[in-house]
Amino acid sequence: MTSSHPAKAYPLSRPSIQRYFTSPQLLLRPSIRLKTSLYTLSITIILLVILALNATITPSTTPPTDVNTVPSHDSPADSGEGKDVAKGKDAHLVDQEIQRSFEEPDFALLSGKQPHEIGCDVPLEGEDKGVFMFLGIFSAADKRERRDLYRRVIIPDFPPDLFTVKFILGIPAYPENPLGPEAVSRSMLMNKIEAEMDRYGDMVMLPMLDNIDLGKTHEYFKWVAKEYSGEGRVKGRPKFIMKADDDTILVLPNVISGFKDLNCAHNIYWGTSAGRSHYFGDYFRGLAYAMSWPLVSWIGSADMPLAHIMKIEDARTGQWLRHLDPVTDPVKRIDMGWTMGDWNQLDVGIETVALHWLKLDEWVEQQHDRLLQIWSNASKPYDVDNGISPRLSIEKGKQTPERAQKEHQRQKELGWDVGGNLD
Ligand SMILES: *[C@@H]1O[C@H](CO)[C@@H](O)[C@H](O)[C@H]1NC(C)=O
DSSP: OTTOOTTSSSOSSOOOHHHHHHOGGGGGSOOHHHHHHHHHHHHHHHHHHHHHHHHHHHHHHSOOTTOOOSOOOOSTTOOTTHHHHHTTOSHHHHOHHHHHHTTSOOHHHHHSOOHHHHOOOOOSSSTTOOEEEEEEEEOOTTOHHHHHHHHHHTGGGSOTTTEEEEEEEEEOOOOSOTTSHHHHHHHHHHHHHHHHHHHHOOEEEEEEEOOTTTTHHHHHHHHHHHHTOSSSOOTTOEEEEEEEETTOEEOHHHHHHHHTTSOTTSEEEEEOOTTOOSSSSSOOOTTEEEEEHHHHHHHHHOOOOGGGTSSSHHHHHHHHHTTSOTTTSOEEEEEOGGGEEETTTSOOSTTOOEEEOOOSHHHHHHHHHHHHHHHHHTTOOSSTTOOOOHHHHHHHHTSOOHHHHHHHHHHHHTTOOGGGTOO
């Protein structure tokens, strides 16, 4: 009864060879073993494909954790953008896109009214009088103590008829949970900030979330350009616009002497290249740099895409300036060299223009006192009329101080990428 097995799902034994001769169609019927092997094989292949896809996708979906352009200043070695670049782990080395974005031309900058068409007619007297300089000190909402310290120690150096001094803030970040305790403390902080703004009138809250990497610098120039926009003379308009950090002391007499003979209708770009990164072309370090009104008005009026304003923001400024036609809009770059830099690396003297890296509050007071002492030792009043000739400062700024050289050497020994960092 070999032919009467229809109820069985499959034969328990393989058909004998002879049966393939009598019914050749059996050859086309796959055995259970073959089916099982095929199923197993396909499932294995599917699993392998899934694993392979996972393996290739995983690294690119993980954010590059090393991208960090915010200086952490955790050792005196750190001079601004220097350290991360020095360690060879800065954004440009990780993110090709960022580096490429420094090469791209920007349509808004190229198509806007160019600086020579903007000009600079800023009288310091009369009805529409402007100011010599707008000084924007980058701050953050929770830095109240630092602002109070600067209001007490540093800002009184700057005569209000010549300078408009403002702290530049962004909107504090919103916490993830809108009902949590962070949200409550954020709204308390906002109340305090509003009270502080009303009380001192020396703060600007830019319409953007506070972040050093998402275009705060451009937002600042945009604010200045808009605040003092208009044809002809505009009341309060500054001849020069400075950006400074809240751990920088500018030496008032030398800031005045450095700019007083400059024509603000020229494209002036003033600052220091000492200790900067060498990866982004020509730019001045962010501790403090300034531009004349036409440049700020031109940059601040350009509606640039985020890709052209974000990351390594001080180097961006140098990038924007490279858009100018060298014939119609030549840029006059004034490099103060090593008269501006970290206070513990400079040879501080009467030619010094700016001290940076004043991380501790007592350092601000000590270094300010030290400057006053140096000026007093030289029998020079520390005021608007007694600045050092910028030519002398620039000469002095060409000499690398011994401590900066030592620091450079130390970084080399640590194996950092100092080639890109320091001269
Ligand atoms: C000022 O002069 C005095 C006396 O010569 C000297 O001891 C002091 O170190 C000088 N101060 C500075 C900051 O150079």
